[in-house]
Amino acid sequence: MVTSTSEAQAATFDLSFTGNSTSITGTGTVTIDDVLLIPNQAFFGLTGITAFQATLTNLPTVPNSTTFSLADVSAFIIFTDSNASITDFNLASASNAGGFSAIGVDPFTFALQDQVGTLDTVTIGITPAATSVPEPDFLTMLGAVTVMGFGTAFKRKLAQKKQNKA
Structure with a gap:
């Protein structure tokens, strides 16, 4: 845990x-x-x-x-x-x-x-006092971009399956 x-x-x-x-x-x-x-x-x-x-x-x-x-x-x-x-x-x-x-x-x-x-x-x-806003680190940004890429690819594949069924 x-x-x-x-x-x-x-x-x-x-x-x-x-x-x-x-x-x-x-x-x-x-x-x-x-x-x-x-x-x-x-x-x-x-x-x-x-x-x-x-x-x-x-x-x-x-x-x-x-x-x-x-x-x-x-x-x-x-x-x-x-x-x-x-x-x-x-x-x-x-x-x-x-x-x-x-x-x-x-x-x-x-x-x-x-x-x-x-x-x-x-x-x-x-x-x-001036406060700094923490910036996301590189791995966090890379993970977010990867998830968005997989989401887009999955959505396209799902749309293509629906189109082939019709």
Whole structure:
């Protein structure tokens, strides 16, 4: 018996970060299981978040950059609209080994802190990541063409038999 495994469907979003009072910028990605993206819902937690990475740069302290991974995050808050598109995304809280923490303020923003105090309020921008559509491999295409050829030949042979009977 052959069993097939299918990958969990997920939506990946590119994140961009812009600080309000300093030159903090950054990029990141978050991958969310599609089962969470249902219309008009709010989701809180980590279940279904399969990947998260955020790097902030131009920090007004040393080190001048820091990275957060999924292991650093305690929770996310995600809101969807009637089309199941993300309208608000909030990093509830995160803390990394570099001594930086991020605490959610409002959807799309969080306060980035170090051991001394608040550095900045950072705005999160979200755009769906480009996804590639898998192309059929050569053997799949060859098999499809072969089946079409046999189908056409069989149909012709069947039509010829009917014609000979008449």
